[in-house]
Amino acid sequence: MTQRRLIRETSFDITGKLWRINWGYVLLLCLLAAVGYAALYSAAGGAPEPYATKHALRFAFALVLMLGIALIDIRFIARLAWPLYGVSVLLLILVMRMGHVGKGAQRWIDIAGLQMQPSELAKIALVLALAAWFHRASWERMGNPLFLVVPILAVLVPVGLIVKEPNLGTAVITALVGASVFFAAGVRWWKFLLVALPVPFAARLVYDHLHDYQRARIDTFLNPENDPLGAGYNIIQSKIALGSGGMWGKGFLQGTQGHLNFLPEKQTDFIFTMIGEEFGLVGGLATLGLLGLIVLGGMAIALGCRNQFGRLVALGISFNFFMYVFVNIAMVMGVIPVGGVPLPLVSHGGSAMLTVMIGFGVLMSVHVHRDVDFSDGRDDL
Numbered sequence: 001m002t003q004r005r006l007i008r009e010t011s012f013d014i015t016g017k018l019w020r021i022n023w024g025y026v027l028l029l030c031l032l033a034a035v036g037y038a039a040l041y042s043a044a045g046g047a048p049e050p051y052a053t054k055h056a057l058r059f060a061f062a063l064v065l066m067l068g069i070a071l072i073d074i075r076f077i078a079r080l081a082w083p084l085y086g087v088s089v090l091l092l093i094l095v096m097r098m099g100h101v102g103k104g105a106q107r108w109i110d111i112a113g114l115q116m117q118p119s120e121l122a123k124i125a126l127v128l129a130l131a132a133w134f135h136r137a138s139w140e141r142m143g144n145p146l147f148l149v150v151p152i153l154a155v156l157v158p159v160g161l162i163v164k165e166p167n168l169g170t171a172v173i174t175a176l177v178g179a180s181v182f183f184a185a186g187v188r189w190w191k192f193l194l195v196a197l198p199v200p201f202a203a204r205l206v207y208d209h210l211h212d213y214q215r216a217r218i219d220t221f222l223n224p225e226n227d228p229l230g231a232g233y234n235i236i237q238s239k240i241a242l243g244s245g246g247m248w249g250k251g252f253l254q255g256t257q258g259h260l261n262f263l264p265e266k267q268t269d270f271i272f273t274m275i276g277e278e279f280g281l282v283g284g285l286a287t288l289g290l291l292g293l294i295v296l297g298g299m300a301i302a303l304g305c306r307n308q309f310g311r312l313v314a315l316g317i318s319f320n321f322f323m324y325v326f327v328n329i330a331m332v333m334g335v336i337p338v339g340g341v342p343l344p345l346v347s348h349g350g351s352a353m354l355t356v357m358i359g360f361g362v363l364m365s366v367h368v369h370r371d372v373d374f375s376d377g378r379d380d381l
Contacts, residue, residue: 017071020368025297026063029345029360032290033059036346038252039274043267043348046253051267051348058350062357069361074369077362078309081125081132085154088125091118092161119170120355122158123177124362127316129154130178134185135309135374142186151182169339173323180319184312218337234270237262238332241273242284249280267348269340272332287346288329295322301367307374310366317359324356 033055040051095109095118109118133151134142141147155178162171179192241257250256255277257263266274276284298318305311327341342349344356 014071017368021067021070021364022297022301022367025294025301025364025367026067028290028294028297029066029357030063032294032345035275035287035290036271036343039271039346040267040348042253042255042278043258043271043274045259054350055348055353058353059345059357062354065354066357066361066364069358070364070368072365073372074307074310074313074365075372075374077128077365078132078135078374081128085125085129088118088122089157089161092122092158094118096161096164116351116354117170119158119162119165119167119174120352121358122162123174123320124317124355124359126155126158126174126178127181127313127320127359128362130181130185131309131312131316134181134312135307137185139186143188148182148187148191151178154178167340169327169341173320173327173341176323177316177320181312181316184315185308234264234338235332235334237264238270238273239334241270242276242333245277245280245284247280247282249276249278249283252278254278268342269328269338269347270332271343271347272329275346288325291325295325298363301363301370305366305370307370307372309374310370310372314363314366317363320359321356324352 036059037052037055040055041048044051091109109116130151133154137147155175159171159175159178162174183189183192237257241255241263244250244257245255253259255274257277258266258274263270263273263277272284272287275287279286295318298314298321302311302314302318305314321344324341324344327336327339328343328347330336331338331341342352344352
């Protein structure tokens with residue numbers, strides 16, 4: 001009888017959690033994935049293979065995984081924060097020894113037959129670890145510089161390992177994601193200013209120690225017309241595609257730059273240019289609006305959470321998604337140097353989609369368990 005009652009209570013608990021999931025937010029993610037399916041269908045010349053079908057299957061799997069993570073008690077996730085951080089650091093070390101080399105960098109590793117970038121998982125693990133460190137901190141402790149030594153080291157370790165891959169762009173994003181958690185936790189602004197002041201003076205030194213292809217990206221960003229058929233080709237063709245779309249675009253499957261193969265990496269890093277060319281400024285702004293709603297929705301979840309750990313996690317994951325979007329869109333528009341950052345849930349690729357959806361699963365867990373109490377001593381981290 002007791003076992004039957006336990007089964008009924010567990011079933012009721014799971015049902016209750018399912019009702020508490022923010023299904024409106026899930027719908028936004030599904031709409032964004034649908035935009036990605038349409039863009040990838042067009043990128044393949046009006047065919048579901050080889051991109052769109054894989055995109056749909058990966059999203060379906062990732063969606064189920066996200067909902068499963070959403071049902072996990074946020075306090076249990078909090079207790080796993082530092083162990084997960086340790087695993088992510090070990091994976092970063094492992095990828096340097098036995099990872100796959102691609103496009104001049106050693107960033108990928110096979111996990112259970114799935115090729116993925118540990119640096120993407122490291123960003124989520126870093127957010128969890130920092131949130132676990134700061135969630136009980138008083139204002140007085142936040143003002144103590146010694147209290148910040150551990151979280152600063154927690155940021156520097158993965159950032160340093162990612163730089164060694166080398167993957168400078170992801171390393172900068174990881175550092176900024178960590179800084180966003182520091183800021184949300186209440187670290188005083190002048191400490192950020194203190195860290196940022198030496199950056200302009202160190203720029204030349206950093207530039208001199210970059211790899212050749214990294215310096216080429218910066219030089220191409222500053223003067224893409226110097227090598228229009230070589231290093232500057234990608235960004236020039238991207239600008240042409242975006243500009244040729246006009247206000248309303250050329251129409252679905254009618255993009256000339258993409259379908260005549262002038263546009264490189266049209267299914268991955270430059271997928272937004274496919275959307276801009278075929279749907280114009282209106283389609284591009286609509287896509288940006290959908291991406292913006294997802295970012296704002298994540299921040300709203302953070303503000304609605306009653307515990308500090310959940311707030312910091314939700315803000316960190318939302319900022320991580322924002323950085324994906326900002327870097328990709330700025331890159332294809334020529335605002336920043338070209339890097340290998342995909343447009344989440346739109347670009348072709350399983351690694352980025354899986355890690356982004358894992359992050360959203362944790363975000364959903366924050367929403368589902370937004371009223372939980374961390375004050376019980378059993379929940380000390």
